[in-house]
Amino acid sequence: MTTRADYVTRPREAIATVLRREPRFLSAAQIYARLKRSGAGVSLSTVYRTLDRLRAKGEVTERADADGEATFMLCEPAHHHHHAICGECGRVEDVDCTAVEQFAESLRAAHGFELDGHALEFFGRCGACR
Amino acid sequence: MTTRADYVTRPREAIATVLRREPRFLSAAQIYARLKRSGAGVSLSTVYRTLDRLRAKGEVTERADADGEATFMLCEPAHHHHHAICGECGRVEDVDCTAVEQFAESLRAAHGFELDGHALEFFGRCGACR
DNA sequence: ATATTTGCAAATAATTTGCACGTAA
Protein backbone atom coordinates (compact mmCIF):
# COMPACT_ATOMS: atom_id res chain seq x y z
CA MET A 1 0.00 0.00 0.00
CA THR A 2 1.11 3.59 -0.55
CA THR A 3 -1.30 5.23 1.89
CA ARG A 4 -0.46 6.56 5.32
CA ALA A 5 -2.29 5.59 8.45
CA ASP A 6 -3.38 7.99 11.15
CA TYR A 7 -3.61 6.91 14.75
CA VAL A 8 -5.71 8.64 17.34
CA THR A 9 -3.45 9.16 20.33
CA ARG A 10 -3.63 10.85 23.68
CA PRO A 11 -1.00 13.50 22.79
CA ARG A 12 -2.81 14.34 19.57
CA GLU A 13 -6.13 14.69 21.29
CA ALA A 14 -4.58 16.87 23.97
CA ILE A 15 -3.09 19.15 21.33
CA ALA A 16 -6.35 19.32 19.40
CA THR A 17 -8.15 20.25 22.61
CA VAL A 18 -5.81 23.17 23.26
CA LEU A 19 -6.28 24.41 19.70
CA ARG A 20 -10.05 24.06 19.92
CA ARG A 21 -10.21 25.87 23.24
CA GLU A 22 -8.28 28.90 21.97
CA PRO A 23 -9.24 30.13 18.50
CA ARG A 24 -6.16 32.29 18.02
CA PHE A 25 -2.58 31.91 16.82
CA LEU A 26 -0.45 29.98 19.32
CA SER A 27 3.23 29.13 19.10
CA ALA A 28 4.50 25.59 19.67
CA ALA A 29 5.94 26.78 22.97
CA GLN A 30 2.61 28.25 24.08
CA ILE A 31 0.78 25.05 23.25
CA TYR A 32 3.42 23.05 25.06
CA ALA A 33 3.09 25.31 28.14
CA ARG A 34 -0.67 24.75 28.27
CA LEU A 35 -0.24 21.01 27.96
CA LYS A 36 2.27 20.98 30.78
CA ARG A 37 0.05 23.10 33.00
CA SER A 38 -2.89 20.74 32.47
CA GLY A 39 -0.77 17.74 33.29
CA ALA A 40 -0.86 16.18 29.82
CA GLY A 41 2.43 14.42 29.31
CA VAL A 42 3.30 15.61 25.82
CA SER A 43 6.77 16.50 24.60
CA LEU A 44 7.64 19.63 22.67
CA SER A 45 8.83 17.63 19.69
CA THR A 46 5.47 15.92 19.51
CA VAL A 47 3.83 19.32 19.49
CA TYR A 48 5.97 20.31 16.53
CA ARG A 49 5.39 17.07 14.68
CA THR A 50 1.66 17.17 15.25
CA LEU A 51 1.33 20.78 14.11
CA ASP A 52 3.27 19.88 11.02
CA ARG A 53 0.91 17.06 10.25
CA LEU A 54 -2.16 19.17 10.89
CA ARG A 55 -0.84 21.84 8.57
CA ALA A 56 -0.21 19.22 5.89
CA LYS A 57 -3.79 18.04 6.27
CA GLY A 58 -5.00 21.62 5.96
CA GLU A 59 -6.62 21.63 9.38
CA VAL A 60 -4.35 24.25 10.80
CA THR A 61 -3.11 27.58 9.48
CA GLU A 62 0.46 28.66 10.11
CA ARG A 63 1.57 32.24 10.43
CA ALA A 64 4.83 33.91 11.46
CA ASP A 65 4.17 36.38 14.25
CA ALA A 66 5.87 39.77 14.56
CA ASP A 67 9.10 38.18 15.80
CA GLY A 68 9.12 35.55 13.07
CA GLU A 69 8.05 32.81 15.47
CA ALA A 70 5.73 30.25 13.91
CA THR A 71 2.18 30.27 15.27
CA PHE A 72 -0.75 27.99 14.51
CA MET A 73 -4.51 28.13 14.61
CA LEU A 74 -7.28 25.63 13.93
CA CYS A 75 -8.66 26.96 10.68
CA GLU A 76 -9.24 25.36 7.33
CA PRO A 77 -8.21 27.52 4.41
CA ALA A 78 -10.76 25.59 2.37
CA HIS A 79 -12.75 28.58 1.37
CA HIS A 80 -10.41 31.47 1.19
CA HIS A 81 -10.70 34.25 3.73
CA HIS A 82 -8.58 36.64 5.78
CA HIS A 83 -7.96 37.41 9.42
CA ALA A 84 -8.65 40.31 11.73
CA ILE A 85 -6.28 39.87 14.67
CA CYS A 86 -6.92 41.68 17.94
CA GLY A 87 -3.72 43.14 19.35
CA GLU A 88 -5.11 43.09 22.85
CA CYS A 89 -6.64 39.64 23.36
CA GLY A 90 -5.28 37.89 20.27
CA ARG A 91 -8.74 36.88 19.15
CA VAL A 92 -9.01 36.18 15.44
CA GLU A 93 -12.05 36.89 13.32
CA ASP A 94 -12.47 35.56 9.84
CA VAL A 95 -13.06 38.13 7.19
CA ASP A 96 -14.68 36.87 4.05
CA CYS A 97 -13.94 39.34 1.32
CA THR A 98 -15.06 39.18 -2.24
CA ALA A 99 -13.99 42.79 -2.52
CA VAL A 100 -10.35 41.88 -2.10
CA GLU A 101 -10.60 39.13 -4.68
CA GLN A 102 -11.92 41.61 -7.18
CA PHE A 103 -9.30 44.14 -6.30
CA ALA A 104 -6.63 41.51 -6.67
CA GLU A 105 -7.82 40.78 -10.18
CA SER A 106 -7.40 44.41 -11.17
CA LEU A 107 -3.71 43.94 -10.49
CA ARG A 108 -3.43 41.96 -13.64
CA ALA A 109 -4.48 44.93 -15.69
CA ALA A 110 -2.54 47.54 -13.71
CA HIS A 111 0.74 45.64 -13.29
CA GLY A 112 0.62 42.79 -15.77
CA PHE A 113 0.81 40.56 -12.74
CA GLU A 114 -0.46 36.98 -13.01
CA LEU A 115 -1.96 36.19 -9.63
CA ASP A 116 -1.37 32.97 -7.68
CA GLY A 117 -2.68 34.14 -4.38
CA HIS A 118 -2.65 36.80 -1.74
CA ALA A 119 -2.59 37.25 2.01
CA LEU A 120 -4.32 39.95 3.96
CA GLU A 121 -4.22 40.61 7.66
CA PHE A 122 -5.88 43.30 9.70
CA PHE A 123 -4.55 44.43 13.06
CA GLY A 124 -6.43 46.32 15.73
CA ARG A 125 -8.76 45.84 18.68
CA CYS A 126 -11.80 43.63 18.52
CA GLY A 127 -15.28 44.63 19.63
CA ALA A 128 -14.84 43.06 23.06
CA CYS A 129 -11.61 44.90 23.79
CA ARG A 130 -12.67 48.39 22.76
CA MET B 1 22.96 65.09 24.66
CA THR B 2 20.38 62.37 24.22
CA THR B 3 20.72 61.96 20.47
CA ARG B 4 22.38 59.13 18.62
CA ALA B 5 25.08 59.60 16.08
CA ASP B 6 25.33 57.74 12.79
CA TYR B 7 28.62 57.07 11.15
CA VAL B 8 29.10 56.36 7.49
CA THR B 9 31.23 53.25 7.30
CA ARG B 10 32.53 50.94 4.64
CA PRO B 11 30.45 47.96 5.83
CA ARG B 12 27.28 50.04 5.91
CA GLU B 13 27.90 51.41 2.44
CA ALA B 14 28.57 47.91 1.13
CA ILE B 15 25.31 46.64 2.61
CA ALA B 16 23.36 49.59 1.25
CA THR B 17 24.84 48.94 -2.18
CA VAL B 18 23.64 45.35 -2.15
CA LEU B 19 20.17 46.43 -1.13
CA ARG B 20 20.07 49.15 -3.78
CA ARG B 21 21.21 46.79 -6.49
CA GLU B 22 18.50 44.22 -5.74
CA PRO B 23 15.04 45.61 -5.11
CA ARG B 24 13.64 42.43 -3.63
CA PHE B 25 13.50 40.68 -0.25
CA LEU B 26 16.88 39.29 0.76
CA SER B 27 17.79 37.34 3.88
CA ALA B 28 20.76 38.32 6.04
CA ALA B 29 22.54 35.23 4.75
CA GLN B 30 21.91 36.20 1.12
CA ILE B 31 23.24 39.69 1.70
CA TYR B 32 26.25 38.28 3.49
CA ALA B 33 26.92 35.89 0.60
CA ARG B 34 26.88 38.76 -1.90
CA LEU B 35 29.26 40.78 0.24
CA LYS B 36 31.67 37.90 0.51
CA ARG B 37 31.53 37.24 -3.20
CA SER B 38 32.35 40.87 -3.98
CA GLY B 39 35.27 40.84 -1.57
CA ALA B 40 33.79 43.28 0.95
CA GLY B 41 35.03 42.24 4.36
CA VAL B 42 31.81 42.44 6.31
CA SER B 43 30.77 40.05 9.06
CA LEU B 44 27.38 38.41 9.33
CA SER B 45 26.71 40.03 12.69
CA THR B 46 27.29 43.43 11.14
CA VAL B 47 24.78 42.56 8.46
CA TYR B 48 22.23 41.75 11.14
CA ARG B 49 22.98 44.85 13.19
CA THR B 50 22.86 47.10 10.16
CA LEU B 51 19.55 45.69 8.93
CA ASP B 52 18.17 46.19 12.41
CA ARG B 53 19.20 49.80 12.41
CA LEU B 54 17.85 50.39 8.92
CA ARG B 55 14.54 48.91 9.93
CA ALA B 56 14.44 51.12 13.00
CA LYS B 57 15.07 54.14 10.78
CA GLY B 58 12.27 53.01 8.50
CA GLU B 59 14.52 52.67 5.47
CA VAL B 60 14.07 48.96 5.16
CA THR B 61 11.03 46.71 5.29
CA GLU B 62 11.24 43.36 7.02
CA ARG B 63 9.20 40.35 6.03
CA ALA B 64 9.22 36.69 7.09
CA ASP B 65 9.46 34.50 4.01
CA ALA B 66 7.60 31.22 3.57
CA ASP B 67 10.01 29.40 5.89
CA GLY B 68 9.82 32.08 8.54
CA GLU B 69 13.28 33.40 7.68
CA ALA B 70 13.60 37.16 7.99
CA THR B 71 14.10 39.03 4.71
CA PHE B 72 14.71 42.72 4.04
CA MET B 73 14.19 45.19 1.24
CA LEU B 74 15.03 48.86 0.75
CA CYS B 75 11.59 50.40 0.96
CA GLU B 76 10.21 53.19 3.08
CA PRO B 77 6.75 52.48 4.45
CA ALA B 78 6.31 56.26 4.63
CA HIS B 79 3.27 56.34 2.46
CA HIS B 80 1.48 53.10 2.96
CA HIS B 81 1.36 50.59 0.13
CA HIS B 82 1.50 46.84 -0.51
CA HIS B 83 3.66 44.41 -2.41
CA ALA B 84 3.22 42.19 -5.41
CA ILE B 85 5.95 39.57 -5.17
CA CYS B 86 6.96 37.54 -8.22
CA GLY B 87 7.41 33.89 -7.32
CA GLU B 88 9.75 33.38 -10.24
CA CYS B 89 12.28 36.23 -10.12
CA GLY B 90 11.47 37.63 -6.70
CA ARG B 91 10.88 41.09 -8.11
CA VAL B 92 8.67 43.27 -5.93
CA GLU B 93 6.24 45.84 -7.24
CA ASP B 94 4.62 48.41 -5.04
CA VAL B 95 0.87 48.43 -5.14
CA ASP B 96 -0.71 51.66 -4.04
CA CYS B 97 -4.26 50.87 -3.08
CA THR B 98 -6.85 53.26 -1.85
CA ALA B 99 -9.36 50.51 -2.47
CA VAL B 100 -7.93 48.37 0.27
CA GLU B 101 -7.92 51.27 2.72
CA GLN B 102 -11.58 51.80 2.08
CA PHE B 103 -12.32 48.13 2.39
CA ALA B 104 -10.40 48.03 5.64
CA GLU B 105 -12.57 50.77 7.04
CA SER B 106 -15.71 48.79 6.34
CA LEU B 107 -14.41 46.24 8.81
CA ARG B 108 -15.26 48.57 11.60
CA ALA B 109 -18.92 48.42 10.71
CA ALA B 110 -19.02 44.72 9.87
CA HIS B 111 -16.97 43.38 12.80
CA GLY B 112 -16.80 46.21 15.34
CA PHE B 113 -13.08 46.08 14.74
CA GLU B 114 -11.00 49.18 15.53
CA LEU B 115 -8.24 49.22 12.92
CA ASP B 116 -4.57 49.85 13.65
CA GLY B 117 -3.21 48.65 10.36
CA HIS B 118 -3.16 45.93 7.79
CA ALA B 119 -0.77 44.00 5.58
CA LEU B 120 -1.48 42.75 2.11
CA GLU B 121 0.72 40.71 -0.14
CA PHE B 122 0.12 39.41 -3.62
CA PHE B 123 1.94 36.40 -5.01
CA GLY B 124 2.27 35.44 -8.63
CA ARG B 125 4.38 36.05 -11.73
CA CYS B 126 5.34 39.52 -12.85
CA GLY B 127 4.98 40.85 -16.38
CA ALA B 128 8.57 39.99 -17.28
CA CYS B 129 8.28 36.37 -16.15
CA ARG B 130 5.02 35.51 -17.85
C1' DA C 1 1.78 -8.63 14.84
C1' DT C 2 3.22 -4.51 12.94
C1' DA C 3 2.84 0.12 11.39
C1' DT C 4 2.84 4.36 13.63
C1' DT C 5 3.82 7.59 17.32
C1' DT C 6 6.37 9.11 21.28
C1' DG C 7 9.92 11.03 24.44
C1' DC C 8 14.42 12.14 25.10
C1' DA C 9 18.72 13.99 24.13
C1' DA C 10 21.59 15.56 20.72
C1' DA C 11 21.97 18.15 16.24
C1' DT C 12 20.87 22.27 13.29
C1' DA C 13 20.00 26.83 11.87
C1' DA C 14 18.95 31.58 12.57
C1' DT C 15 19.89 35.36 15.30
C1' DT C 16 22.01 37.92 19.29
C1' DT C 17 25.52 39.33 22.44
C1' DG C 18 30.09 40.41 25.04
C1' DC C 19 34.10 42.34 24.42
C1' DA C 20 38.64 44.05 22.78
C1' DC C 21 40.08 46.48 18.84
C1' DG C 22 39.39 49.69 14.85
C1' DT C 23 37.59 53.96 12.87
C1' DA C 24 34.72 58.26 11.80
C1' DA C 25 33.97 62.52 13.67
Next chain:
DNA sequence: TTACGTGCAAATTATTTGCAAATAT
Protein backbone atom coordinates in the same frame (compact mmCIF):
# COMPACT_ATOMS: atom_id res chain seq x y z
C1' DT D 1 40.07 62.15 21.56
C1' DT D 2 36.07 59.79 22.13
C1' DA D 3 31.72 58.06 20.82
C1' DC D 4 30.44 54.71 17.69
C1' DG D 5 31.10 50.50 14.84
C1' DT D 6 33.25 46.04 13.84
C1' DG D 7 34.76 41.26 13.88
C1' DC D 8 35.02 37.16 16.21
C1' DA D 9 33.61 33.48 18.98
C1' DA D 10 30.40 32.05 22.25
C1' DA D 11 25.51 32.16 23.78
C1' DT D 12 20.51 31.86 22.83
C1' DT D 13 16.38 30.40 20.68
C1' DA D 14 13.42 28.00 17.62
C1' DT D 15 13.06 23.85 15.30
C1' DT D 16 14.43 19.11 13.62
C1' DT D 17 16.14 14.50 13.92
C1' DG D 18 17.82 9.62 15.39
C1' DC D 19 16.52 6.00 17.85
C1' DA D 20 14.76 2.71 21.19
C1' DA D 21 10.54 2.13 23.75
C1' DA D 22 5.41 2.56 23.84
C1' DT D 23 0.88 2.37 21.67
C1' DA D 24 -3.01 1.99 18.26
C1' DT D 25 -4.77 -0.83 14.99
